[in-house]
Every structure is written in C-alpha cells, then in structure tokens.
Amino acid sequence: MHIVVVGLSHKTAPIEIREKLAVPESRMGEALTRLCSYQGVREGILLSTCNRVEVYAVVDEIESGYGRIQDFLADAHLSLSSEQLTPHMYWHEGDRAISHLFRVASSLDSMIVGESQILGQIKEAFEVALTHKATGIILNKVVKKAISVAKRVRTETKIAEMAVSVSYAAVELAKKIFSDLSEKTVLLVGAGEMAKLAARHFIANGVRHVRVTTRNPQHALELASRFGGTAVAFEEFREDIASADIVLVSTGAAHYLVSEDDVQRSVKQRMNRPMFLIDISVPRNIDPAVRHVDNAFLFDIDDLKTRVEQNRGERLNEAERAERMVVDEVGVVRQWLQSLEVTPTIVALRARVDDIKQAELDKTLGRLANLSAPERELVESMASSIVNKLIHNTMVTLKAEVNSSEGVAFIEAARRFFSLGDPAVSNVNESASSASETCHSSQEDIRGIDELAPRTSSKMPDH
C-alpha cells in the first residue's frame, strides 16, 4: 500500500498542456469513478486547477500505479498520449508524496506563494472525492491533515499576509492607520489603472463608502456606479477631502492637485482624525510637503514599491519556516502510516494484553498468599488462556486481511479497540477515524473540513 502523486503543474508544464488535462467540475465524478476502476488503485483524489492537475492515490504497487495514473491523465484528452506527457510530469511516493501535498495545500508550490485559493480548491476536490466515495481511510486522513497543515502555516507564519502588489500594499498600510476599514470613506481622484485596482482592493477589504472624481464628469459617474459610490465634481474635490479617510490620487496632471494647505485644513476640519493619502501618479499630484502635516500620512508610488520589495524578502523567510513545518507534519503522518502496518500492531497488541494480564495476576496472587506453587501455576495459566482466546480471532483476522482492501481499516480498528494508539499521532487519529471501507463518506467529513478552511468559491486564482 503506497501513497503516490502523479501530476504536472505550472512549474513543469506549459499552459497548452495543462488546459488539455484540466477536468471541469461537471466531469469530476465520472473521472474519479474511472480512476478508481483501474486495477491496483485503492483510493484517489483529483486536483484540477488552472495551475496544476494532480492525482493523489493509494496504490498497491508504486511503478504500476504511476503508469496507470499517467494513462488515466492522458485519457482525459484524445490528442495526448501517455508518452507525450512524460516530460512534463512528476511522480512522488511515500513521504515525498505527502510532503508534496502539504506544500501544495500550504501554497508553497503556488505560482504566487502564499495565495489562499489553493486551499479552497483542495477542499473542493476532497469533497467531490468524498461524495463519489473515491477516498478511503488513508487519503481521508492525509488530505485532512494537509488542510490542517495549510491552516497552521497560514496562522503561524506571515506567508499569506504579505502584500506583493503595489495596490495591495496600500491596503496593508491603511490597516496600520485604521483598524476597521468598513466605516471608512475612500476618495478616488482620477482614474489611473493602479488607483482603480487599489480602490477595488479597499472595497474587497470592507470599505463601503467610495467617492469618485475625474476631470470628465461622465467618467466619474460611470466609475462611481461601478464601485457603488458617489461622484464628486472635479472642481470641488479639494473641499471634499476632509470627508475622506483615504485619498487615492492618480491623474495625468503635471502639477500638484493637493497642496499642504488643503491637507492641513482638512485635518483641522476632521478634528485631527488621521488621514491616509496615496499618490500613485507620476509626476506626483500631492505636494510632498504634506508629510509635515500631523495626522496626515502620505505615501507615493516609491514608498509602496519599497514595501512590496520588503514583503517579497520577508515572504521568502516565512516560506522557509513553512517548509520546516511541513517536514514536521510529514513525520507525524509517517508515524501514523507505520502504525497501520500489521506486524507492529500484533506486537503491540500482544504486549498490551500481557501487561494487563500480569497486572491482574499480581493483584490477585497478592491476595491469595497461601496458594501452593501448583495452584499458582493453575491460576496463571487460566489467565493466559483467557487472554489468548480473547485476542486469537483479532490476530488471525489481522494477518488474514493484511492484503485485502479493508486491511488498513482492521488494523485501525484493532488499534482503537485495544488502545494501541501512539500518543504522538493521536491528533491524526481523531480527525479521520470513521472510514471502515475503501470508499466511504459522511456528512461529518464534510463538516469537518468546512471548519478547517475558509471556503473559496472561485476556481481560478485571479493572479
């Protein structure tokens, strides 16, 4: 029984290949059924996004498993043969396969490291697999673990917090001035692309009040309706600055549109409530002297770019920390997988019942001090025989089922019934314990993953 991954991603295959292999959501069920019908494929999950197409599976034999999954992927498109795919594919098994899944889920393998959509996509793929009963005890546990690892990476590292675009850097800075953006007003002056993008980021981060002004009043009206805001006459916008908490300026004007006095007056009108001014225009449209005004914070395009550069560097550091977490977590799963092997389970079971037997014997014989030696032996052998008979069937079944499709479930059950769990992996054991056959799903599983990760509805990242 081996965990494998076979697939291709933006790192190994051009878009022309990836788009041919991509499986649309509507045909996902059919594809999974086909995957599970290959001989030697016990469990499978199919992840198809615009940046990667991957199959994670539990197979009987690694080499034949690789081949079958590659055939399966090639089958998706008539014009592709399995051989044509080979130069673009990667194949991993065991720890490396698990580690690959964890890295993908944590967005360490993404085109834009730290983006959040991949987690939602994995969740969706998992839900579809559960619905079509394509996964079993092993993949259920490993995928759930991947989701929780991704969540851990997101909360314990700052990988997802780093703004790597200029327009998003503006939002990040605003959050250091205003803790709650939803009650804030954005004034958009001019219709430069970057400013519009920044306005959109602000709206996505909760800003509800948008005011727009451009030289062309018609244009302002259009933009205002697009952002759900109001238009302001260009001639009067200086008087309007005070009503805005965030001022985004991006026009083609060759001179300063906003002077130090304008800002000074606005801050006074606002009774010293802080203002955040972003000048994305080149040449600049806000007088740099505004920096000297208390409670007004001016940032120009260079400041934002500096911030982005810093974030890129920090993101690399955070990615390294995330990689170390992945290594740790793979170790946890490895331990769990090892516990599913039959020999250690039988040894542990034997040791467990012998411990119980010995403890009970000591207790009883301690009270029966005046037994003769033959009598003591009799009591001891009775205890042994009860214990042996009790576990006999379990031992036989474990050995007999070791190669059947349900073997893992039997081992897992035996471990739970006799409390043979390894404390180090108990958290994995809790998270997915319900599967008792290869193809299993329940509402509980789906609820479980909902709690683990936020839902993302869109299938394609917009980067």
Place this chain on the structure above:
Amino acid sequence: MGAMFFVVTMALYFAATVSYLAYLLWPTEALSKVSLGITAVGFTSHSIALAARMIGAADVSPPGFHEALSFSSWVLILVFLVVEFRHRLHVIGSFIVPLALISLVFAAALPETAPTLTPVFRTLWVHVTLSMLGTVGFAIAFVAGVMYLIQDGLLKSKRFNVLYSKLPALDFLDHLNQQSIVTGFPLLTLGIITGALSAEFSRGSYLNWNPEQTWALVTWVFYFVVLMGRLTVGWRAKRAAYLTIIGFAGVILTLIGVVLKSHGPVS
C-alpha cells in the same frame, strides 16, 4: 506566605518583561505565547499574595504605599490580560508588563505597613483603591500614547520594521487612550473626594494644600482639560498621545510626593 508569593511574582514579572521585550524585537510570534504564559502564572501568584495580605491585615492596619503599588501593578496586568484576550494584541504586553514590574519593584522597596496618621482605615482603603484604579487608567493611556507615537513615527518616516508590523493600527491606540482616560478620570475624581473626606476625619480639614494634595488637584485639572479638549476641539491622535504622556508624569510626581511625605526624604 504572602511574602513568598510576592517574591515569586516579582521574579515571574521580570522573566515576562525580558521575554516580552525580546518579542518586541524578534520577528517571530512564538515568544508571545511564552511571555503570556509567564505573565498568567505571575498574575495568579500575585493574586494569592494580595489575597493573603487582605485576609491578614485589612481590618487591623491601614493600606500603605506598598499595598497600593502592588495593587496597581496587579490591576495593570489584569487590564492587559483582558485586552490581550479580547483583541489578541500581544505587543501591548511589551509595554504594560514592564510598567507593572516597575510598580512592583517600588512596592518592594517600601515597608509593608506604612506609618499613617489615620485611624479611619475603611475610608482610606476606599480612597487608596479608587486613586490607584484611576492611576492605572492613566498608565494604560500612557502606554497607548507611547505606542501611538512610536507607530506614528514609523509611518511618517516609512520605517517598516518588526515593531511596525507588531504595533496595532493608530486609531485603535487612540481609542484605547480615550477609553483609559474616560475610565480613569471618574475613578481619580472619586479617589480625591474620598481622600479629602479621610483628611477631614483625621486632620479636621478637607484640603490643606500640602504638595501631595496640590499635585493631585493639578493632575485632576490637567486630565479634565485633556478630556474636554478631546471631546470639544479634537485633541486626539498625536496631541492626545503627548498630553497623556505628560499627564502620567504628573501622576508619578504626585505619587513620589506622597511617598516622600510619609516616609521622609531619603537621606
């Protein structure tokens, strides 16, 4: 027993201070949990020390400055724990915990039962408790002010360092500043009134313009003006931060005045 817990508390607050200061400069978040853990244990120990003192002596001896400072240190940590749990704002510990430690160290430097003229213990307990609660309010406002000025400075100079990423948003700090004064001011007012009452009982006059009382009144007027300025003419943000820092200096001077008066100048 109380004395032992007091020493343990001081050691733990010291460890927490070191840990929180390291957290402030280190890019990782992990230290915040360690620091919070130490603080929480220290707080428990502190509570036991205070309770032991209350049970042992509340009715037979008046509160001295030792108790007052130890109590205000305890309330500081309590407020910090509440803010931490509500807002998950670890960095505030880097500012409040050292302040609580300083307060506790001064408490340790003073004898447990201060020589006091007053036989009216209960009024005095109320006076001391209220004044200290008011002081804690101003201390939190001071901390918020310091954090505000640091973050303001970092934003203005565009230094996006570790401190910048750990400090919260400016308007949160300004709000914390306001809330602390709004809470602290009425408490101080009541503290002054009960103080005047106990002075009347013990000395026969509400106010005799000794340095302690004078400074207390000056402080009161100052915070009154600060509060009114904020509500009417917009003394918020940077100005409020400066004013609350200055105001807290006044509070500290008052306290030193009180201590010197009771224990005599250090020779």
